[in-house]
Amino acid sequence: MKPPSFRRPEASLPVAALVLTIIAFVLIPTYTDTALSSFDVYNTLQIFARLGLLTLALGLTMIAGEFDLSVVGTYALGGMLTVQAGQQHWAWGLLAALGAGAAVGLLQGGLIARLKIPSMPVTLATYIALLGLTSALSGGLTKTYANVTVTLWVDQPVLTYFSPRSLITLGLFAAAAAVLSLSRWGRELRAIGGDRRAGRVAGVRVDRLIVGTFAASGVLSALGGSLLSFSLGSANPDPGVQPLIVAAAAALLGGVSLAGGRGHPLGLLGGILAVALLAEIVAVAAVPQYVSQLFFAGLLGIIVVIDAPDLHSALVRQRTRLRPSHHPRTSI
Amino acid sequence: ACGGGSSSGGGDTAGAAGLEGKTVNFVGYGKDNPWGAYFNGVFVPKLESQGVKVVDLTTMDPGTAVTNFNQAISNKPDLIVAALLDTSSTVVPIKKAKQAGIPVLVFDGRPDPSVDADVMQVLSDSEALGTAAAQNLVEGLKAQGRNSGNLIAITGTKSGFAAQDRMKGFDAELAKTPEYKVVDIQDGNWDPTLSGKIATQLFAKYGCSGIQGAYGMADYQALPIVAAAKQAGCPVGGKTGLVVTGSNCFKVGIDAIKAGTLYGTATEDPGTIAEQTADYVIRYFNQQNPPAKELVKEERVTAENVAQFAEQCSKA
Amino acid sequence: MSATGEELVRVDDLTKSFGSTRAVHGASFGIAAGEIHALCGHNGAGKSTVVKMLSGQETPDAGAIRIGGDRLDLHSRQVAQRSGVALVDQELSVVASLTVAENLMLGDLRAGWLNRRRAAGPRLRALLDNVGLGHVDLDQPLSELGIGERQLVEIARALGQDARLLILDEPTATLSDVESEYVYAAVRAVAATGRAILFVSHRLGEVLGLCDRVTVMRDGAVVATTAVAGLTIDSLIVQMLGEAPHRLRKRTGREAEGPAEVLNVSGLSVAGRVDDFSIGLRPGRVYALAGQLGSGASEVLRAIAGLVPAATGDIEVDGVTVRPGHPIAATRAGIAFVSNDRKSEGLFLDKPISWNLLATRLPAVTRWGVIDRQRWSTALTRLVGLCGLDGKRSADSVRSLSGGNQQKVFVGRGLGRSDVRVLLLDDPTRGVDVGGRAAIHVLLRDAADRGMTVLFSSTELEELLDLADVVITMHKGVVVRRHDGDVAGPVLLREMTHGAATPAEERR
Amino acid sequence: MNVMSAPPRSDAPIRRPGRSRSRAELVIDAVLLLAVLAAIVLALTTHRFATVANAKAILTSASLVGIAALGLTLITIGGSAVSLAISPSVAAVGMIFLSAQSFGLVPALALAVLCGILITGVQGAIVGYAAANPVVLTIAASFAITGIATGVSGGSTVSPTGGGYDRLNATPGGVALSVYVLIGLALIVQWTLRRTGFGRSLYLIGENRRAARAAGLPVGRTTAVAWLAAGALFAVTAAFTAAFNTSANVNLGGTLTFDAIAAVLAGGTPIAGGRGSALRTLAGAVLIAAASDILLLRGSSTGVQILVKGVIVLVVVVLVHLRTEGSRA
Numbered sequence A: 001m002k003p004p005s006f007r008r009p010e011a012s013l014p015v016a017a018l019v020l021t022i023i024a025f026v027l028i029p030t031y032t033d034t035a036l037s038s039f040d041v042y043n044t045l046q047i048f049a050r051l052g053l054l055t056l057a058l059g060l061t062m063i064a065g066e067f068d069l070s071v072v073g074t075y076a077l078g079g080m081l082t083v084q085a086g087q088q089h090w091a092w093g094l095l096a097a098l099g100a101g102a103a104v105g106l107l108q109g110g111l112i113a114r115l116k117i118p119s120m121p122v123t124l125a126t127y128i129a130l131l132g133l134t135s136a137l138s139g140g141l142t143k144t145y146a147n148v149t150v151t152l153w154v155d156q157p158v159l160t161y162f163s164p165r166s167l168i169t170l171g172l173f174a175a176a177a178a179v180l181s182l183s184r185w186g187r188e189l190r191a192i193g194g195d196r197r198a199g200r201v202a203g204v205r206v207d208r209l210i211v212g213t214f215a216a217s218g219v220l221s222a223l224g225g226s227l228l229s230f231s232l233g234s235a236n237p238d239p240g241v242q243p244l245i246v247a248a249a250a251a252l253l254g255g256v257s258l259a260g261g262r263g264h265p266l267g268l269l270g271g272i273l274a275v276a277l278l279a280e281i282v283a284v285a286a287v288p289q290y291v292s293q294l295f296f297a298g299l300l301g302i303i304v305v306i307d308a309p310d311l312h313s314a315l316v317r318q319r320t321r322l323r324p325s326h327h328p329r330t331s332i
Numbered sequence B: 001a002c003g004g005g006s007s008s009g010g011g012d013t014a015g016a017a018g019l020e021g022k023t024v025n026f027v028g029y030g031k032d033n034p035w036g037a038y039f040n041g042v043f044v045p046k047l048e049s050q051g052v053k054v055v056d057l058t059t060m061d062p063g064t065a066v067t068n069f070n071q072a073i074s075n076k077p078d079l080i081v082a083a084l085l086d087t088s089s090t091v092v093p094i095k096k097a098k099q100a101g102i103p104v105l106v107f108d109g110r111p112d113p114s115v116d117a118d119v120m121q122v123l124s125d126s127e128a129l130g131t132a133a134a135q136n137l138v139e140g141l142k143a144q145g146r147n148s149g150n151l152i153a154i155t156g157t158k159s160g161f162a163a164q165d166r167m168k169g170f171d172a173e174l175a176k177t178p179e180y181k182v183v184d185i186q187d188g189n190w191d192p193t194l195s196g197k198i199a200t201q202l203f204a205k206y207g208c209s210g211i212q213g214a215y216g217m218a219d220y221q222a223l224p225i226v227a228a229a230k231q232a233g234c235p236v237g238g239k240t241g242l243v244v245t246g247s248n249c250f251k252v253g254i255d256a257i258k259a260g261t262l263y264g265t266a267t268e269d270p271g272t273i274a275e276q277t278a279d280y281v282i283r284y285f286n287q288q289n290p291p292a293k294e295l296v297k298e299e300r301v302t303a304e305n306v307a308q309f310a311e312q313c314s315k316a
Numbered sequence C: 001m002s003a004t005g006e007e008l009v010r011v012d013d014l015t016k017s018f019g020s021t022r023a024v025h026g027a028s029f030g031i032a033a034g035e036i037h038a039l040c041g042h043n044g045a046g047k048s049t050v051v052k053m054l055s056g057q058e059t060p061d062a063g064a065i066r067i068g069g070d071r072l073d074l075h076s077r078q079v080a081q082r083s084g085v086a087l088v089d090q091e092l093s094v095v096a097s098l099t100v101a102e103n104l105m106l107g108d109l110r111a112g113w114l115n116r117r118r119a120a121g122p123r124l125r126a127l128l129d130n131v132g133l134g135h136v137d138l139d140q141p142l143s144e145l146g147i148g149e150r151q152l153v154e155i156a157r158a159l160g161q162d163a164r165l166l167i168l169d170e171p172t173a174t175l176s177d178v179e180s181e182y183v184y185a186a187v188r189a190v191a192a193t194g195r196a197i198l199f200v201s202h203r204l205g206e207v208l209g210l211c212d213r214v215t216v217m218r219d220g221a222v223v224a225t226t227a228v229a230g231l232t233i234d235s236l237i238v239q240m241l242g243e244a245p246h247r248l249r250k251r252t253g254r255e256a257e258g259p260a261e262v263l264n265v266s267g268l269s270v271a272g273r274v275d276d277f278s279i280g281l282r283p284g285r286v287y288a289l290a291g292q293l294g295s296g297a298s299e300v301l302r303a304i305a306g307l308v309p310a311a312t313g314d315i316e317v318d319g320v321t322v323r324p325g326h327p328i329a330a331t332r333a334g335i336a337f338v339s340n341d342r343k344s345e346g347l348f349l350d351k352p353i354s355w356n357l358l359a360t361r362l363p364a365v366t367r368w369g370v371i372d373r374q375r376w377s378t379a380l381t382r383l384v385g386l387c388g389l390d391g392k393r394s395a396d397s398v399r400s401l402s403g404g405n406q407q408k409v410f411v412g413r414g415l416g417r418s419d420v421r422v423l424l425l426d427d428p429t430r431g432v433d434v435g436g437r438a439a440i441h442v443l444l445r446d447a448a449d450r451g452m453t454v455l456f457s458s459t460e461l462e463e464l465l466d467l468a469d470v471v472i473t474m475h476k477g478v479v480v481r482r483h484d485g486d487v488a489g490p491v492l493l494r495e496m497t498h499g500a501a502t503p504a505e506e507r508r
Numbered sequence D: 001m002n003v004m005s006a007p008p009r010s011d012a013p014i015r016r017p018g019r020s021r022s023r024a025e026l027v028i029d030a031v032l033l034l035a036v037l038a039a040i041v042l043a044l045t046t047h048r049f050a051t052v053a054n055a056k057a058i059l060t061s062a063s064l065v066g067i068a069a070l071g072l073t074l075i076t077i078g079g080s081a082v083s084l085a086i087s088p089s090v091a092a093v094g095m096i097f098l099s100a101q102s103f104g105l106v107p108a109l110a111l112a113v114l115c116g117i118l119i120t121g122v123q124g125a126i127v128g129y130a131a132a133n134p135v136v137l138t139i140a141a142s143f144a145i146t147g148i149a150t151g152v153s154g155g156s157t158v159s160p161t162g163g164g165y166d167r168l169n170a171t172p173g174g175v176a177l178s179v180y181v182l183i184g185l186a187l188i189v190q191w192t193l194r195r196t197g198f199g200r201s202l203y204l205i206g207e208n209r210r211a212a213r214a215a216g217l218p219v220g221r222t223t224a225v226a227w228l229a230a231g232a233l234f235a236v237t238a239a240f241t242a243a244f245n246t247s248a249n250v251n252l253g254g255t256l257t258f259d260a261i262a263a264v265l266a267g268g269t270p271i272a273g274g275r276g277s278a279l280r281t282l283a284g285a286v287l288i289a290a291a292s293d294i295l296l297l298r299g300s301s302t303g304v305q306i307l308v309k310g311v312i313v314l315v316v317v318v319l320v321h322l323r324t325e326g327s328r329a
């Protein structure tokens, strides 16, 4: 599969968002008195690394026509397990986190695919339960990760602009893009998201694919939590709803459709990079945070209204009304 | 201990007149937090009036705070002024700042012990605040003629040093009067609604007669305790009612002390510490070598001296 | 070509019931290698159910399926595909959000895990050219294509799967003549390589022109399998209908000229679906639009009801213009619509019968917005009586009713309302048994007698002949002819399946 | 988003009638019965659970979430899934309520309700008339409300400008006023849903929006009105919460959004709409409050309480789904 052509929203939306934010970023010296430095790019990628995997996880389920609200729960649990099980060796913590993420994903995917329950209420319940579990595991306390070597390692600058953490995140985006582009899964995922019945009739294994997608979503969010814990040297039992909301906004900016069936990991990458750049601009230009919140509100508002079906049919109606009809009028 | 001070003084020809050209990167609490909003409103103008340039990197999100801290390091300012939302996640950034030779001033809550020596500090005296709360309760109960009593405490986010240190002071003070016993400590997460809910359930659990005194770590936590007690039918204040104290004053708390429902509180108002922090920065830039660690003097507030603190505590 | 090759596919005593509906019972027939085998029968005869069992979408209750002599258990689409069954479903089963190439590769077993879009390019290109889609780009999103072109893509996908058995369920229903010709040629080419083809169609001309043998089904059972050589359209119709319904339609005795027209539609068009439809309807009469799937009959009704945003043209009720594309405006003007999809666009299945019957009458049964029990039960009793439903069950959910009674509820919702001037019904007796059908016919006739204008679409001859005062036949989006007078069933069937083509234009 | 359009799914497997189904239902019933028994045993063996004081405490802690959940029930029944903007709306309205105290309690309450109606009603109009996706729209709204509230208030805490609010903290007959209000509002909402034309249309639209449109029901208006009413209920929650806390800032809403959703789901209202009732939501809110209470009395941590809340919601969602699917076959 070729990357999608630029006329289509899954490509044009992230590209437009990215171009706009890059322009705003490059122009920073003109509207503030700070000069740009290579560190600003590094820091943008650090912000990207914090939310990237969450966006990827959420975006994949959205492409499949589902919505995994539990990603932030898995993110918190993954982060906490990384710290609590990884005090001896970082690998144990990572394994525990990934295993838990996979288990959560398989459980949810199985419920949703087998019982055909809508994913929203199920993942919402899991989200609440996972936050509770994380908090119970830690006694509600932020847990400190003593292994400073790992903390230093994941955030050390690599090639000026990168850190191992942002490289791992970028790598996973690349891997997801490669898998979805180079294997049949890409088109099958979009097929079941776009038209599940048609996909089933065409011979797509719908149930397996849903379970697989949720498992991937769980593993990615857990890994996101792990990397964050390594980086912060601590795990917070309650990340709040902000990461979920920002990840959803990034996924939508990344060209994923609310109706499912549309989107690509590269688009998601564009979406989250645009969001990260925006956050960096906010930091460098010292714009108050509520301004960026209003900006997100406006952006999402526009996307959701443009996507609204009844508005769409009203537009179709208007367009047909304006087009003159040149048929002869005959009565039978 | 003053490693930061010596390294920064070198660069500039530090003229004593004015602080033009000095840059501070301010990684403080975000404006969406009332305490932070007032602190920033005092701190930033005071420095700017001296000609210091303040770059605003404030936030209430611990993850963003780390990113912003790193951003501050890269901006190479003359000083980073930071509040630590999550002490452990700021360990590494503080070390990086030290490597980069950029001095760091921490205000409000103390840093992780491993980097205690690497930063300058203007701290709220959390233990004193806890002590004041315990003194309030004991004094209030004694005034009612009670020689013993059961107490509950609803704390701020337990994982933070602020809550831990206040409880340290609180417990230490109460240890002097073992006849007053803490029967339940719950994490109220600095959240008024949650604190109220927990209080409601605790009053059901122990009954009015089972609780004589309550400690809400901030006034906005103590007042939901008052409301919960009233709703459970337990009298508050007066000759026999529940004695409630805060340890972090706000306007609503002062009003409640005047009304007699809250026995007392303690200061930790953002205005005072903001003044002192700004003052510390100015002294630092003027090379007056302030001590590496300063504690803000915290005051106990009760009905007797409430008029004196009403103004100071009404800013947030 | 002739069906002389050895038998490749064999179906024995296939049986399938859905609840109380016996969709297929004891169906047996065989398809030889290299044969194009037609499956005919009127709506609900069980054709698609046979197709579903052969393609792994439904498991038979009894009976055997053999391909190449082996008895197969086709319990999922993947198993059927691996056993060499390719399918073009009756419902369009391509995904609009994918590109043409991706749709062609979807579900292809030989595609493997790796995506070889580049490598597969020439093969996919050839598949498209094969069905006349030379102008379509492989990387174009399917959503940019018209309905007919999408159908061709699905056909191309099935053709490309190198199956032993290729099933096409009404593949040409939504295609133009030119497009259909490409499909015939492609199907012939596949048959020539020795595969078996099962071709389901209502277009009798193409059945006779394309296929080698025809199996006719009626009410779930196989009537006969005959070589086409011995068949004509009329003899095929006889097989499908049982006794030839050669009776002329009884004129209802109503005057052609009567009161003024209630509904006046002129120049109604829906791009790609309906072309310049005009009609005038008088009160007190029952009108029918006769047309197969893809004829545009449903689309006309939906457009009048305001449910097609892209519709253009003028619609007037009692001389007052109704804005097209606004269902509420249509309802206000006195148009009631009964969709052919009662499950997703008609009934509220989990709600009681009473709620469903009175759903559109809420203002009439409330006082100050509060439900007035008196008015509610009066209106309900009247409607229940009018529809011939069991009054004691009116608190039961509609889901608990049989299909026929569900349909009665749906139709009944538009009845007994003084404000309804025009009742539109899209295939009102679809999937309804004989008894239910008669009851609905009585309802509609009574409604017309009370002065309502009734316009329904149907594919079924008997219904058209029994119920309608005027029949308008449609084919591929245009009106073929309006029959105000007597008309014979086979004429209607011919026009519906053939359009206005004269017998001379046919092959036979 | 088709995640929210629950059944009927065209690709649902054919369910065969007969023994297997009734066995499935039997299992569900058995699970339910066991759960209820376990809960009763757990409750009765919990010290001080079965006391009047504790019952009052449970109702009090259910009351604020319950009132907001009633509003959400209207939104959910009408087929708009959920609002994710409850907490910010409550925070904003709570700030307005307290800063309007100088006008007196009643005008402040009226102003608060008006603002609540406005904030949520605008979202409802967009969902109703344009069929915008409610989840994403309310995400956008929550950004917008928080952003504006922070900008306008400068992030500071609003203190009451008068003392009238304290009347909302009254305890007539020893029970918090909010409990009476909760029960009263639940009855009113229940009556509206059951006995008015609006209620009927809301159920019909929620069950099948397409069919409702084809039948000529006023889909846009009914949806918008449901959201307006929800906005008013959120405003009542806001007033009580602000009065209880005696101060309000942008964080006043706390975790209310998810608590309200949990209460609605635990009451057995399917997120797909068309079913549910105010009384069931009330039961859901009380169920969650009671579970938290048992756990608190038995000394479990906040984390365990949240975990159990999530599990309750999950179990109810699955059971309700299985039951309705079972009755459909």
Ligand SMILES: Nc1ncnc2c1ncn2[C@@H]1O[C@H](COP(=O)(O)OP(=O)(O)OP(=O)(O)O)[C@@H](O)[C@H]1O
Pocket (backbone or CB within 6 Å): C018, C019, C021, C022, C023, C024, C041, C042, C043, C044, C045, C046, C047, C048, C049, C050, C090, C431
């Ligand atoms: N899933 C189902 N559930 C219940 N009844 C069904 C189902 N599928 C088909 N039926 C019924 O089985 C009978 C045969 O239907 P089938 O779709 O096979 O007919 P068909 O010959 O393909 O008709 P058409 O020409 O309209 O496509 C009909 O009465 C139909 O209502």
Ligand SMILES: Nc1ncnc2c1ncn2[C@@H]1O[C@H](COP(=O)(O)OP(=O)(O)OP(=O)(O)O)[C@@H](O)[C@H]1O
Pocket (backbone or CB within 6 Å): C018, C019, C020, C021, C340, C341, C342, C401, C402, C403, C404, C430, C431, C432, D013, D014, D015, D016, D329
């Ligand atoms: N999924 C199903 N499983 C079991 N029985 C079913 C199913 N769907 C329908 N039925 C039963 O089959 C009978 C016929 O159903 P009905 O006529 O509604 O189906 P249909 O032919 O598919 O309708 P339509 O032609 O309008 O699509 C009814 O008794 C109904 O209860």
Ligand SMILES: [Mg+2]
Pocket (backbone or CB within 6 Å): C047, C048, C049, C090, C169
């Ligand atoms: Mg069929």
Ligand SMILES: [Mg+2]
Pocket (backbone or CB within 6 Å): C044, C430, C431
């Ligand atoms: Mg059918």
